[in-house]
Amino acid sequence: MNPDSQLKQSSSRLHAAIIMDGNGRWAASHGLPRLAGHFAGAKTIRRIVAAAPALGIGTLTLYAFSKNNWERPAEEVGGLMRLFEDFFRTEREWWIEQGVRLSVIGRRNRLPSPLLMEIENSQYLTRGGERLHLRLAVDYSGQDAILDAAQRLDSGSPATRERFSSLLAQVVHAAAEDQNVDLLIRTGREQRLSDFLLWEIAYAELFFSPRYWPDFTPEDFKGIMEEFWRRERRFGRLSPALEQPPLAEMPLPVSV
Ligand code: IPE
Ligand code: IPE
Ligand code: MG
Numbered sequence: 001m002n003p004d005s006q007l008k009q010s011s012s013r014l015h016a017a018i019i020m021d022g023n024g025r026w027a028a029s030h031g032l033p034r035l036a037g038h039f040a041g042a043k044t045i046r047r048i049v050a051a052a053p054a055l056g057i058g059t060l061t062l063y064a065f066s067k068n069n070w071e072r073p074a075e076e077v078g079g080l081m082r083l084f085e086d087f088f089r090t091e092r093e094w095w096i097e098q099g100v101r102l103s104v105i106g107r108r109n110r111l112p113s114p115l116l117m118e119i120e121n122s123q124y125l126t127r128g129g130e131r132l133h134l135r136l137a138v139d140y141s142g143q144d145a146i147l148d149a150a151q152r153l154d155s156g157s158p159a160t161r162e163r164f165s166s167l168l169a170q171v172v173h174a175a176a177e178d179q180n181v182d183l184l185i186r187t188g189r190e191q192r193l194s195d196f197l198l199w200e201i202a203y204a205e206l207f208f209s210p211r212y213w214p215d216f217t218p219e220d221f222k223g224i225m226e227e228f229w230r231r232e233r234r235f236g237r238l239s240p241a242l243e244q245p246p247l248a249e250m251p252l253p254v255s256v
Contacts, residue, residue, distance in 0.1 A: 012058065013056060013057065013058025013059070014056050014057050014058060014059075014182040014183065014228075015057075015058065015059040015060075015061070015178060015180060015181050015182050015183075016052070016057045016059070016060050016061070016181070016182065016183050016184075016185065017060075017061040017062075017063070017181045017183070017184045017185070017196070017197055017200075017201070017204070018048070018060070018061070018062050018063065018184075018185045018186070018187070019063045019184070019185070019186040019187070019188075019193075019194060019196055020041055020044070020045070020062055020063060020064065020187060020213040020216075021186060021187050021188030021189075021190055021194075021212075021213060022037075022187050022188025022189065022211070022212030022213045022214070022215075023037035023038045023040065023041040023212070023213055023214060024037050025037075025188065025212055026040060026041075026212035026213065026214045026215065027040070029212070034076055035076065035079040035080075035083070037212075037214060038079065038080055038083055039083065040214035041213045041214050042083060042087050043214070044213055044214050044215075044216055045062065045087075046091065046094070047217070047218055048060070048216070048218065048221055049095075049098070049100060049132065049134055050098065050218070051218035051221055051222070052132055052221075053099075053131045053132050055221060055222060055225045056225065057132065058132065058133060059132070059133040059135065059178050060132060060133070060134050060135065061105070061135040061136075061137060061178075061181065061197065062134070062135070062136050062137065063137045063140065063194075063196050064084065064136045064137055064138050065080060065084070065106075065137070065138045065139055065140070066137075066139075066140055066141065066194060066195055066196070067106075067107070067139055067140060067141035067144060067195065068141070068194075068195065070110070070139070081111070081112050081115055084115055084118075084138065085112075085114055085115045085118050088102075088115075088118035088119060088121070088122045089118050089121075089122075091122075092121070092122045092125055092126060095122070095126045095129060095134070096125060096126055096128075096129065098129070098131060098132070099129045099130055099131030099132065100126060100129045100131065100132045100133075100134050101126050101127060101128070101129030101130070101132070101133050101134065102122045102123055102126045102129075102134050102135075102136070103123060103133065103134070103135045103136075103173070103174060103175070104119045104122075104123065104135070104136050104137075104138055104173070105135050105136070105137050105138075105140060105172040105173055105174045106137050106138045106139040106140035106141075106172055106173070107139045107140070107141075107144070107172075108139075108173065110139055111138065111139060119138075133178060135174065135178065137172075137196070137197075140172065140195075140196070141195050142193075142195045142196055142197055142198035142199070143195055143198065145168055145171050145172050145199075146168065146198060146199055148171040149164060149167040149168040149170070149171050150164075152167045152170070152171070153167065164199075165179045165199070168199055168200075179199075179200050180200060180202075180203070181197055181200045181201045181204040182204060182205065182228075183204055183205045183206075183207060183224070183228050184196075184197070184201050184204045184205070184206050184207070185207045185208075185209060185221075185224055186206075186207070186208050186209070187209045187211050187212065187213045187216050188209075188211070188212050188213060189208075189210050190208075191208050203233065203235055205228055205231055205233065207224045207227065207228075209224070
């Protein structure tokens with residue numbers, strides 16, 4: 001997690017994370033029940049996954065269900081769990097064709113067992129995918145992940161960023177190499193993080209799209225990527241244009 005490794009990661013394929021928000025408001029604006037918004041949102045995932053590799057994305061992490069989303073009405077939560085189950089079952093053939101490797105990150109032990117089975121099958125069957133690593137965050141909380149990882153720190157050895165990152169990956173069932181996020185997008189007008197990837201976004205570029213997630217298009221994604229490339233990521237350093245020559249080559253200050 002030092003600036004050099006961040007720079008190295010950002011010069012290869014990028015890690016984009018998306019908070020897919022606005023399904024409920026999209027549905028309301030069409031006079032539809034909230035679940036219809038979640039169905040429409042699932043279709044957007046396919047279009048965005050299809051577009052991602054050509055936009056330079058190697059890892060795409062999508063926020064599908066937060067820990068706090070359990071607080072929603074039972075009907076919506078139950079509908080979402082069934083939707084996820086169908087989604088994994090129906091998408092995986094296409095993921096295999098597209099070279100997509102799926103991982104689900106977050107807490108597992110509260111998910112219904114038919115959903116868990118679909119997750120395990122999809123992860124196993126897509127394990128050879130090399131074009132895109134698709135990570136779906138389900139029952140995810142960034143704060144809980146940090147707490148759980150902190151509890152696993154071994155007090156006998158120094159707590160380094162690398163060690164902590166790998167513990168953080170372990171507690172959410174993720175791979176350690178995919179931790180640092182290069183850019184984070186949130187759709188649906190809100191401008192907050194809602195407990196997503198708090199450690200991993202330390203140097204991510206942030207983008208907020210006014211579109212509701214079901215209306216978010218590959219063209220919107222491309223526009224954000226163009227803006228990403230226009231930004232200068234400094235990681236705390238100076239812009240190369242402002243960098244001074246080494247001290248030995250500098251003219252001595254004129255004494256008064
Ligand atoms: C995001 O859309 C999807 C989930 C949280 C599961 P919302 O359901 O939060 O949609 P809005 O924010 O109510 O419009
Ligand atoms: C964040 O959206 C979670 C997901 C997109 C899965 P929420 O709609 O739950 O977030 P808040 O309540 O607006 O912060
Ligand atoms: Mg929302």
